[in-house]
């Protein structure tokens with residue numbers, strides 16, 4: 096793949112990275128220790144009052160939190176893949192399978208620049 100194509104894909108990846116980070120920021124916080132890790136904000140509850148209305152609200156918030164967890168997990172995984180693809184562009188290993196070092200199908204990598212494995216290895220995972 097020529098440099099111009101790779102540069103375009105790098106831009107695409109950077110753009111996607113920003114979009115995902117924007118989405119994550121809506122409901123999660125970046126982990127201070129691990130820059131690729133995000134934590135869904137757990138609802139903060141007032142101590143003391145236990146009116147039934149309050150309990151109901153708290154239950155809703157916990158439910159929302161539980162619904163957001165898998166979304167956060169998916170976005171985080173995608174973000175990690177994007178970051179590692181950007182790294183591979185920097186290291187000149189972009190387009191090579193992480194497992195066998197073989198070339199990844201060019202059509203596929205143009206559509207999904209975050210692809211990590213060639214078809215052969217992908218099928219074995």
Ligand SMILES: [Zn+2]
Pocket residue numbers: 192193194195196197212213214215216217
């Ligand atoms: Zn492979």
